[in-house]
Every structure is written in structure tokens, then in C-alpha cells.
Amino acid sequence: MPTLRYDVLGIGNAIVDVLARADDDFLTRQGMTKGGMALIDQPRAEAIYDAMGPAVEVSGGSAANTIVGVASLGGRGAFIGKVKDDEFGRTFAHDIRAAGVAFDTPPASDGPATARCYIMVTPDGERTMNTYLGAAQDLHPRDIDPDAIAAAQITYLEGYLWDPPHAKEAFLKAAKIAHDAGRSVALTLSDAFCVDRYRGEFHDLIRSKTVDLVFANERELHSLYQTADFDTAVNAMRSDAQLAVITRSEKGCLVVTREQTDAVRAAPVERVVDATGAGDLFAAGFLVGLARGADYRNCARLGALAAAEVIQHMGARPETSLKALAEADGFAL
Amino acid sequence: MPTLRYDVLGIGNAIVDVLARADDDFLTRQGMTKGGMALIDQPRAEAIYDAMGPAVEVSGGSAANTIVGVASLGGRGAFIGKVKDDEFGRTFAHDIRAAGVAFDTPPASDGPATARCYIMVTPDGERTMNTYLGAAQDLHPRDIDPDAIAAAQITYLEGYLWDPPHAKEAFLKAAKIAHDAGRSVALTLSDAFCVDRYRGEFHDLIRSKTVDLVFANERELHSLYQTADFDTAVNAMRSDAQLAVITRSEKGCLVVTREQTDAVRAAPVERVVDATGAGDLFAAGFLVGLARGADYRNCARLGALAAAEVIQHMGARPETSLKALAEADGFAL
Numbered sequence: 001m002p003t004l005r006y007d008v009l010g011i012g013n014a015i016v017d018v019l020a021r022a023d024d025d026f027l028t029r030q031g032m033t034k035g036g037m038a039l040i041d042q043p044r045a046e047a048i049y050d051a052m053g054p055a056v057e058v059s060g061g062s063a064a065n066t067i068v069g070v071a072s073l074g075g076r077g078a079f080i081g082k083v084k085d086d087e088f089g090r091t092f093a094h095d096i097r098a099a100g101v102a103f104d105t106p107p108a109s110d111g112p113a114t115a116r117c118y119i120m121v122t123p124d125g126e127r128t129m130n131t132y133l134g135a136a137q138d139l140h141p142r143d144i145d146p147d148a149i150a151a152a153q154i155t156y157l158e159g160y161l162w163d164p165p166h167a168k169e170a171f172l173k174a175a176k177i178a179h180d181a182g183r184s185v186a187l188t189l190s191d192a193f194c195v196d197r198y199r200g201e202f203h204d205l206i207r208s209k210t211v212d213l214v215f216a217n218e219r220e221l222h223s224l225y226q227t228a229d230f231d232t233a234v235n236a237m238r239s240d241a242q243l244a245v246i247t248r249s250e251k252g253c254l255v256v257t258r259e260q261t262d263a264v265r266a267a268p269v270e271r272v273v274d275a276t277g278a279g280d281l282f283a284a285g286f287l288v289g290l291a292r293g294a295d296y297r298n299c300a301r302l303g304a305l306a307a308a309e310v311i312q313h314m315g316a317r318p319e320t321s322l323k324a325l326a327e328a329d330g331f332a333l
Numbered sequence: 334m335p336t337l338r339y340d341v342l343g344i345g346n347a348i349v350d351v352l353a354r355a356d357d358d359f360l361t362r363q364g365m366t367k368g369g370m371a372l373i374d375q376p377r378a379e380a381i382y383d384a385m386g387p388a389v390e391v392s393g394g395s396a397a398n399t400i401v402g403v404a405s406l407g408g409r410g411a412f413i414g415k416v417k418d419d420e421f422g423r424t425f426a427h428d429i430r431a432a433g434v435a436f437d438t439p440p441a442s443d444g445p446a447t448a449r450c451y452i453m454v455t456p457d458g459e460r461t462m463n464t465y466l467g468a469a470q471d472l473h474p475r476d477i478d479p480d481a482i483a484a485a486q487i488t489y490l491e492g493y494l495w496d497p498p499h500a501k502e503a504f505l506k507a508a509k510i511a512h513d514a515g516r517s518v519a520l521t522l523s524d525a526f527c528v529d530r531y532r533g534e535f536h537d538l539i540r541s542k543t544v545d546l547v548f549a550n551e552r553e554l555h556s557l558y559q560t561a562d563f564d565t566a567v568n569a570m571r572s573d574a575q576l577a578v579i580t581r582s583e584k585g586c587l588v589v590t591r592e593q594t595d596a597v598r599a600a601p602v603e604r605v606v607d608a609t610g611a612g613d614l615f616a617a618g619f620l621v622g623l624a625r626g627a628d629y630r631n632c633a634r635l636g637a638l639a640a641a642e643v644i645q646h647m648g649a650r651p652e653t654s655l656k657a658l659a660e661a662d663g664f665a666l
Binding site (some may be wrong): 020049050052053054055057058059068071077086087088091094095096098099113315317320 | 353354363382383385386387388389390391401419420421424427428429431432452593648650
């Protein structure tokens with residue numbers, strides 16, 4: 001087996017977030033579905049940007065946020081994703097490297113601009129996302145470095161990768177390399193609408209054991225199995241997946257295996273300022289725990305701790321050392 | 334007299350802030366003077382960016398922050414400053430317009446990139462700034478719209494404008510137009526090192542009554558009169574300026590005229606998260622008060638209220654409506 005260099009390697013859309021506060025009326029006027037992620041083209045991106053309030057730019061991207069969380073927890077992380085060689089692309093690359101993550105995907109020198117996600121944060125802390133994929137469309141199987149995949153204990157893939165045209169080939173290539181090297185593969189379902197677009201393919205990924213671990217929130221789970229009944233959906237997931245983690249916001253999460261279901265509480269939060277990144281950071285904690293040999297309950301507790309940090313401020317990346325927070329909570333990382 | 338369209342028009346360097354947390358050791362290793370603003374060239378900008386941690390991008394610029402504060406207080410604001418037609422330039426333009434400020438300076442189509450300020454925020458909340466002026470260097474007298482200046486009750490100029498080569502000509506042109514139209518001109522001294530670079534010229538501006546109102550913090554005041562004795566410096570300012578406001582951080586401020594000195598307390602603050610923009614927002618409150626005919630004590634109270642909001646979060650622009658805060662505090666705006 002090749003030398004282990006990374007706890008978790010993430011593959012995802014490389015995105016800069018453009019965050020602004022907005023009220024619910026703004027979402028209605030703009031025809032946005034609250035809490036969801038919509039894919040938008042460039043004219044729509046410009047129209048949204050013109051209409052939205054003063055914004056803050058922070059590097060984002062679902063799997064990228066997760067890997068930054070992994071690094072903040074003291075784990076060794078790597079990321080593969082496509083930016084353009086433009087100002088936002090350099091911003092993305094700086095931020096992820098400055099967080100201690102290995103990031104070596106060559107930027108595109110032409111084509112569309114670096115991806116951005118226009119995020120409206122409503123007064124209740126919920127986020128509504130509009131993603132212009134731009135250069136992230138151009139992630140290609142040749143961007144998958146086989147040595148890096150083989151050197152990572154877990155390769156983590158975002159369901160959003162099903163949107164760009166060649167990224168799913170990159171995804172499947174990476175999963176095969178990981179398994180051939182005796183490593184694990186994890187997938188997040190990303191978004192209920194994303195599940196709706198690729199339901200059959202996601203079923204296949206899970207049932208064929210292309211992925212060993214699945215993260216889903218309640219809406220994604222319901223969308224995957226097209227049922228409104230939670231227990232029915234959980235049982236369907238149990239028979240399909242080797243290991244699944246169902247996140248339920250303030251209700252905590254369920255860790256589901258063939259044999260059992262463990263419920264783990266959410267970590268206490270004073271006030272939800274911005275839910276952006278909650279699922280991404282939950283995954284970071286769970287994956288670091290898993291890579292370090294923690295049991296599932298402690299993996300979930302680490303996930304809950306990381307998620308709680310990120311929803312108490314604007315932006316989807318931790319503002320404090322998650323390792324220090326975890327150690328204060330009794331974890332040895 | 335031309336129709337009044339703006340309470341305050343600001344002229345300054347149009348800058349995007351790149352903010353990161355850093356410890357004091359980082360400042361030492363990088364040879365940065367804590368609390369100051371250093372001008373840097375492009376290679377130094379790249380070296381600092383490479384060394385600094387994950388960052389957040391927020392539109393900034395001293396006078397620009399002030400005018401956004403004016404708008405947040407319900408005032409009518411306009412801004413003149415130079416960006417390039419690049420991603421950060423479009424970010425700057427979006428943010429200031431989305432805040433309700435008139436901004437019509439044409440962007441540069443070639444030459445250096447939009448200005449950015451690399452800001453290190455230490456655990457005590459102090460900010461240390463490194464400014465790459467870029468396109469802001471190209472502000473030119475032809476960018477001064479005489480109609481806009483004549484339509485503004487107060488034209489507000491930042492001392493930092495003495496750094497770019499042609500901006501001081503723009504500054505003097507604007508001051509003359511304002512006075513010819515019967516309007517007022519205000520100046521902030523910006524930074525103690527800036528005062529050190531242009532002490533004689535700043536003396537002349539004040540003594541010649543090119544400016545009617547001067548904002549200075551304690552360090553800038555001491556630098557202007559090259560004395561360590563506060564009372565000596567205040568008395569020197571009193572004999573030079575028609576109206577001066579000396580800001581003293583948590584000690585509040587002094588409003589100094591020929592006849593008297595009024596001390597006004599700072600507004601209470603739970604915790605200083607990031608001092609970036611404190612002086613800029615103080616000026617916003619004072620200027621709106623002045624434009625609306627408040628007495629000097631109430632102008633200073635409005636300034637204190639605006640400064641208190643901005644130092645309790647990252648970034649130099651208000652995150653909540655300052656008008657609502659002021660009204661809750663008994664002001665009618």
C-alpha cells in the first residue's frame with residue numbers, strides 16, 4: 001500500500017462565496033428557493049449580484065470547506081478542484097493553502113472565470129445559494145492525481161460534482177484508484193435538488209459500493225428515496241449503504257449501519273448567524289475522527305463540534321482552531 | 334447655490350481589504366509596525382499575501398468606508414475614487430453602490446490592478462495595514478466631477494490622497510470647487526506616518542483654510558505638531574483649525590474650536606473584534622450630524638455610535654443599519 005500522506009482528500013467545485021444579508025422578501029422577489037442551491041448562468045449571476053446588498057467574499061465550495069475543516073482539526077488534507085488563473089482563483093488557492101491544505105490542481109488559463117456562489121443569508125441564519133460554476137465546469141479526469149488519491153486514507157466527493165460535464169468521470173476515476181489502493185471513499189449528497197437531478201446515478205453509486213460512506217441531510221435523504229416518511233428512508237439507506245450519516249440540524253444526527261442506528265446530539269449553539277457550511281464542517285469532523293480510528297459516536301461528536309463553530313459566524317470556513325476546540329472538549333487529536 | 338444632492342461626498346483611495354487574523358509574532362517577523370498603515374509595492378504585496386493566513390475580502394478604503402457609514406445613517410453620500418475594471422474593481426463598485434452611495438468614477442481599463450489593503454487583525458482587535466495602491470494611483474483631477482462637488486454639503490478628503498501622484502491635485506481642485514459653491518471641506522489626517530510624510534503640506538492645508546474641519550487621532554495629532562504633550566498639540570490645533578475633532582479610542586473625543594473644547598465619551602463596546610474602520614465610521618457619524626444641523630456634542634455622539642458598531646465585527650463597513658441604531662439611541666435622522 002502506498003505511503004499515507006493525507007487523512008482526507010476532497011474533490012469538489014472550487015468556489016468563492018459572495019455572501020450578503022437579505023430578507024425573505026428578497027428571496028421571493030428573486031424567485032429563490034430558501035435553503036437550496038440553484039445553478040445559474042452568467043447573465044443570471046450578474047442580475048443577482050446587481051440586486052443584492054454589499055457583500056463579503058470568502059473562499060468556499062462544499063468539499064473544499066470540509067478539507068479546510070479537516071486541516072483545522074489537525075488532520076492532513078488535500079483538495080482537487082478547478083479555478084481559473086484570475087483574481088478569485090488566486091484568492092481560492094491562497095486561502096486553502098494558507099489553511100494548510102495541499103492544493104495542486106493547475107488553474108485554467110482561459111475559459112470562464114473562477115466559480116462563485118452568491119449566498120443570501122436571511123435573518124434566521126438560513127442560507128440560500130446560487131452557484132455560477134464557471135471554471136469549475138472544467139474539472140477533468142486528467143486533474144485527478146493518482147498518487148495523491150492513493151496516499152489518502154479517505155477520498156471525499158461532493159454530489160455537486162455530478163453537475164459539471166466531466167467531473168463525474170473524474171469522480172469515478174478517483175473512487176477506483178482509492179479502492180484499488182485499499183482506501184475508502186465517502187460521498188455527500190450535497191443538496192436535495194442535486195439528488196433530484198441525479199437520483200438514479202446516486203442510487204447506483206451507493207448500491208455498487210463505489211462509495212463506502214454517505215452523508216445526507218434529511219431533505220436529501222427524502223429526495224433520494226422519494227418518501228416523506230423518515231423511518232422508511234432511513235431503512236432504505238440502511239439496506240443500500242455500508243455506512244451512512246444522516247444530519248438533522250439542531251436535532252443532531254443518526255449514524256446508520258446494517259446492524260444499528262446511533263443517534264448523536266448536536267452541539268450547543270448560542271445563535272445561528274449563518275448556516276453556510278454546517279454540513280461541510282460536520283463531514284470534516286466525522287472524517288477526521290474516522291481517519292484517526294475513533295468510534296462512530298465520537299466521529300459524530302467531532303462533526304457536531306465543527307458544525308457548531310461554523311454556523312456562529314458569517315462564512316463557511318472555521319474562524320478558530322477546531323483542534324483547540326476539540327481538545328477543550330476532551331478529544332485527543 | 335447649486336441644488337443640494339449629497340450630505341457628504343468623499344474622495345479617497347478605492348481599496349478592497351484582505352483581512353486575516355495574525356498574532357503579534359507575525360507582525361514582528363514581517364517587520365510591520367503594529368497599528369500603522371504601510372505603503373507596499375507589488376512584490377511586497379505578493380510576499381505578504383503568501384505569508385498570511387486564510388483571508389476574507391471586503392470593500393474598504395478610508396473615505397469610502399466613511400461614505401458607506403453616511404449612507405447607513407440615512408445620509409445621502411457620493412464617492413470619488415479609482416478602481417481598475419477587474420474583479421476586485423467590480424467588487425468595490427458593487428459594494429459601495431449596493432450601500433446606496435453614488436459612485437460614478439470611470440474605472441481604469443489598463444495599468445495596475447485595483448488597490449488592496451492587506452490587514453492583519455491581532456487578538457487584541459488592533460489592525461495593521463499594508464496598502465498596495467495599484468489603480469488608486471491613477472486618480473486624476475479630471476475624475477473630479479464639479480457638479481457633484483458643488484451639490485454636496487460637505488466634501489470629505491482623506492490624507493492618504495497625498496500618496497498617489499495626481500490625487501493631491503484632484504484634492505485641491507475639489508476643495509476649491511466646494512468653497513466656490515459655498516460648501517464645506519473636511520479632512521482626515523488618516524495615519525501618523527502619512528502625517529510624517531506630508532506634515533508641512535497638511536499644516537498649509539489647515540492654516541490656509543483649504544479645509545474647514547480636521548479629524549485626527551492622538552497619534553496623528555502628535556505627529557502633526559511633533560510634540561509628545563497632548564495639551565500643547567491640542568492648543569496648536571486650536572490656533573490653526575476652525576474646527577478639529579481629536580479621536581482618542583476608548584477615551585472618546587475632543588471637539589476643538591477657537592472658543593472651547595468639548596469632551597465626548599466613547600460609546601460602550603462589549604469586545605473589540607477588529608478596530609479596522611473605527612476612525613472612518615466616527616467621521617461618518619460626525620459628518621452626518623453636521624450636515625443635518627446637530628450641535629457638535631451630538632455630532633460626536635453619532636460618531637461614537639457608528640465607530641462602536643464597526644469595531645465589534647471583522648471589516649470596516651457597518652453590518653447593521655446605523656440609522657436604526659441611532660434612532661434607538663434617541664437621534665432623529
